[in-house]
Amino acid sequence: PAPLPETPAPAPAAQSKIKISSRDRVIYPESGLTKGELADYYAAVAPIALRWLGNRPISLVRCPQGRAKHCFFQKHDAGSFGDDVHHVDVREKDGSVEPYLYVDDLDGIMACVQMGTIEFHGWGAPVADIEKPDRLVFDLDPDEGLDFEMVKKAAQDIHGHLADIGLTSWPLLSGGKGVHVVVPLIPSAEWPAVRSFAERFSRALAQSEPERFTANLKKVTRKGKIFLDYLRNQRGATAVLPYVARARENAPVAAPITWTELGKLEAAKAYTIRDADKLLERATSPALQGWGEAEQTLPDL
Ligand code: ATP
Ligand code: MN
Ligand code: MN
Numbered sequence: 001p002a003p004l005p006e007t008p009a010p011a012p013a014a015q016s017k018i019k020i021s022s023r024d025r026v027i028y029p030e031s032g033l034t035k036g037e038l039a040d041y042y043a044a045v046a047p048i049a050l051r052w053l054g055n056r057p058i059s060l061v062r063c064p065q066g067r068a069k070h071c072f073f074q075k076h077d078a079g080s081f082g083d084d085v086h087h088v089d090v091r092e093k094d095g096s097v098e099p100y101l102y103v104d105d106l107d108g109i110m111a112c113v114q115m116g117t118i119e120f121h122g123w124g125a126p127v128a129d130i131e132k133p134d135r136l137v138f139d140l141d142p143d144e145g146l147d148f149e150m151v152k153k154a155a156q157d158i159h160g161h162l163a164d165i166g167l168t169s170w171p172l173l174s175g176g177k178g179v180h181v182v183v184p185l186i187p188s189a190e191w192p193a194v195r196s197f198a199e200r201f202s203r204a205l206a207q208s209e210p211e212r213f214t215a216n217l218k219k220v221t222r223k224g225k226i227f228l229d230y231l232r233n234q235r236g237a238t239a240v241l242p243y244v245a246r247a248r249e250n251a252p253v254a255a256p257i258t259w260t261e262l263g264k265l266e267a268a269k270a271y272t273i274r275d276a277d278k279l280l281e282r283a284t285s286p287a288l289q290g291w292g293e294a295e296q297t298l299p300d301l
Helices: 035-053 106-114 148-164 191-208 259-264 273-283
Strands: 026-028 058-062 072-074 086-091 097-102 117-122 135-142 170-173 179-184 226-229
Touching: 035 106, 035 117, 035 273, 058 097, 106 117, 135 148, 135 191, 148 179, 148 191, 148 226, 148 259, 170 259, 191 226
Parallel strands: none
Antiparallel strands: 058 072, 058 117, 086 097, 135 179, 135 226, 170 179
């Protein structure tokens, strides 16, 4: 076979005009990682993260005093983020219109980090048309104590079932306990249809393999199983975005991987914010080319 073309080295990290204060503040007490180190991580990966993080409504997990102190999930702007964090008006169920947040460049990311943000979670739809999802996410939530092997197998099986109906999907390590199976979509169907697809797909799977899966929201039904959280795919819901640092022990990162890599992994946490260089190098490697990309729409189920 012909050798694969060489991929260009990632561009050096750009400078942000946003000034990060209290760089020495420890925000991961178990490993001593600081706000400055988190900021440097985000500055380094911004060129590869913006493809996913940019131009979609986001919610933030902010932990101003570090991950071990009070953290909160923020959906709307209270006016404190400055001009680099933008607004998109979203009509809520009750008819009110709320300004949701989005960023579209390095400064936007850094402005959030300066405000104590650790995690960025995104809608499955772009700001350009928030009613039409451009991705679907199967969030696999294993019951407490369940082996990673089980999660892995579940993700692989979902990958297979999706392929059977003509859909390409990719694994994302959540940085937590689970794996997300990401299905890119050409924006065309609206939220109700996408949610309905995710729900029917998840329920069918739970019905055919009730020992392994549940799509039931009630926690008591999850004993020893993997919960298929199809509600990640309803309007207004968010999922963690690729390259986002988690506010969890030792600063794990949500990381795109290949199906082959998933097969070889022994634990859910493979990368941390100390791995920016590795993640940048991987992002331009042949194996990850095309990760998260596919020109496809949902079939009729
Ligand atoms: P894990 O692999 O450990 O499950 P995860 O990112 O999938 O990691 P979940 O607990 O399954 O975490 O949460 C799923 C999603 O729900 C999150 O990615 C986030 O977008 C959203 N979420 C988390 N906390 C809140 C919250 N307080 N309010 C609303 N949505 C939230
Ligand atoms: Mn901007
Ligand atoms: Mn999850």
